[in-house]
Amino acid sequence: QRRMFTNVEMDNSTGVAVIKMNSPPVNSLSLEFLTEFAINMEKLEMDRGCRGVILTSSVPRIFSAGLDITEMYGKTPEHCGAFWRAVQEMWLKLYGSSMITIAAINGSSPAGGCLMAISCDYRIMTDYPKYSIGLNETKLGIVAPFWFKDTMINCIGNRATEHSLQLGLQYNPPEALKVGLVDQLETEDKLMTTASSVMSQWLAIPDHARQITKSMMRKPIIDQLLRQREADVQNFVKFITKDSIQKSLQMYMEMLKQKKG
Numbered sequence: 012q013r014r015m016f017t018n019v020e021m022d023n024s025t026g027v028a029v030i031k032m033n034s035p036p037v038n039s040l041s042l043e044f045l046t047e048f049a050i051n052m053e054k055l056e057m058d059r060g061c062r063g064v065i066l067t068s069s070v071p072r073i074f075s076a077g078l079d080i081t082e083m084y085g086k087t088p089e090h091c092g093a094f095w096r097a098v099q100e101m102w103l104k105l106y107g108s109s110m111i112t113i114a115a116i117n118g119s120s121p122a123g124g125c126l127m128a129i130s131c132d133y134r135i136m137t138d139y140p141k142y143s144i145g146l147n148e149t150k151l152g153i154v155a156p157f158w159f160k161d162t163m164i165n166c167i168g169n170r171a172t173e174h175s176l177q178l179g180l181q182y183n184p185p186e187a188l189k190v191g192l193v194d195q196l197e198t199e200d201k202l203m204t205t206a207s208s209v210m211s212q213w214l215a216i217p218d219h220a221r222q223i224t225k226s227m228m229r230k231p232i233i234d235q236l237l238r239q240r241e242a243d244v245q246n247f248v249k250f251i252t253k254d255s256i257q258k259s260l261q262m263y264m265e266m267l268k269q270k271k272g
């Protein structure tokens with residue numbers, strides 16, 4: 012039986028779907044997870060009754076740990092290529108969605124987890140000091156590709172992105188609010204109610220006007236990836252299969268395990 016990585020609950024009375032990521036222990040984004048996520052987004056996009064999506068997590072304390080490192084370590088170039096296509100597809104479906112997308116960030120959200128959040132239209136994060144969010148790729152010895160970087164620039168601006176990406180910064184909730192990485196903080200118990208109430212404000216705007224505006228803002232980056240999608244895959248495969256990069260990933264995974272023990 013196929014495993015489910017996300018639960019989708021559609022409320023037909025409001026036209027809002029809630030996608031709950033549910034892949035313990037850390038909602039890491041595996042090839043299967045990403046494939047299922049993209050299919051779910053596609054289905055909601057095709058559903059004329061669905062106007063908005065709230066993205067959140069069922070896993071305690073974690074929104075998403077980002078890309079599943081085990082999908083990039085010790086794998087064949089073919090596997091790495093398939094994985095990267097799935098990462099691209101997830102981003103294209105989320106960043107390019109015509110629906111209103113709100114991230115209810117109820118836990119830590121490094122790297123690919125942060126990319127998911129900043130690909131949404133609005134972000135509300137639980138105000139808990141131990142949670143963090145950011146594109147920390149350089150800390151793993153890897154490089155956030157241009158479309159991660161440009162998504163971040165569109166969210167927090169050029170200078171803050173440069174600072175943030177070079178240092179691989181992870182922000183706690185008040186810091187994330189200050190830099191503009193999230194739009195609002197909320198207590199754990201009120202997070203979903205607040206997300207629904209923000210959604211109502213966005214739903215009050217006529218869809219066609221909001222959708223054209225959103226597309227105007229995001230299309231240049233999306234088109235840039237679409238134009239060079241296969242080159243981006245080959246670039247990733249060449250980079251990630253390098254001995255030095257594989258060594259960095261191995262050391263990072265060992266560090267994660269040691270931290271635990």
Ligand SMILES: CCCCCCCCCCC/C=C/C(=O)SCCNC(=O)CCNC(=O)[C@H](O)C(C)(C)COP(=O)(O)OP(=O)(O)OC[C@H]1O[C@@H](n2cnc3c(N)ncnc32)[C@H](O)[C@@H]1OP(=O)(O)O
Nearest residue numbers: 039076077078079080081119121122123154247250267271
């Ligand atoms: C020249 C230019 C070319 C450019 C080409 C492209 C370059 C490549 C770009 C790639 C972009 C990458 C994006 C990513 O998303 S990489 C992933 C980054 N993620 C992280 O750094 C997060 C790591 N995890 C953590 O910090 C913590 O686990 C977390 C805060 C999320 C939770 O902490 P907690 O203490 O609750 O849990 P544990 O650390 O004990 O973890 C539990 C188990 O889960 C495993 N784990 C954690 N994260 C991941 C992950 N991302 N992938 C796979 N597995 C993960 C962890 O090892 C534990 O496993 P065990 O139980 O087996 O020990």
